[in-house]
Amino acid sequence: MTDNPQRHQEEIAAALRASRELGPEYDEAVAASLVERVDDTIEERVKHHVARRTGADEPRVGVASNTVRMVLALVCLGISIPITAIVASLIGGAMSVFMVWAGLIGFYLIAVLGLRR
Known part of the structure; x- marks a missing residue:
């Protein structure tokens, strides 16, 4: 001004x-x-x-939510493979592998919904 x-x-x-x-x-x-x-x-x-x-004069610095979602998806995918291998070798059974994947998908969905707030 x-x-x-x-x-x-x-x-x-x-x-x-x-x-x-x-x-x-x-x-x-x-x-x-x-x-x-x-x-x-x-x-x-x-x-x-x-x-x-x-505080409207301050430039807003942030990461686009699409970038955050992509990184989160890659992290979930990256940890899902070792966790699946560990659970399959230690516990065994299709139900335990299903539970691991359901937990990872649930974590991802909760995180993505949290980003929208």
Whole structure:
């Protein structure tokens, strides 16, 4: 935001000069124009102040949720193979392998749903 008091003073002086040159029949129009400029300046300052207080001026740095989902999927796939091999060799049986995969899929779904919040 450019807040230059000298610029504002020059604008007011220019409006007063224009009012003198145009005559009294244009006083209301010049005054309305000046009031509009003051209102715009106040509105700009309020917006800037609110944005600064809410942190909207700070650039948001983050990772796209698609990237996070892809990394999470690759990690789940990467750990699923060794876990499946360990469970199959130690416990054995199709039901234990099914439980491992159900747990991994459940973990992935919960993580993805958590990212949406």
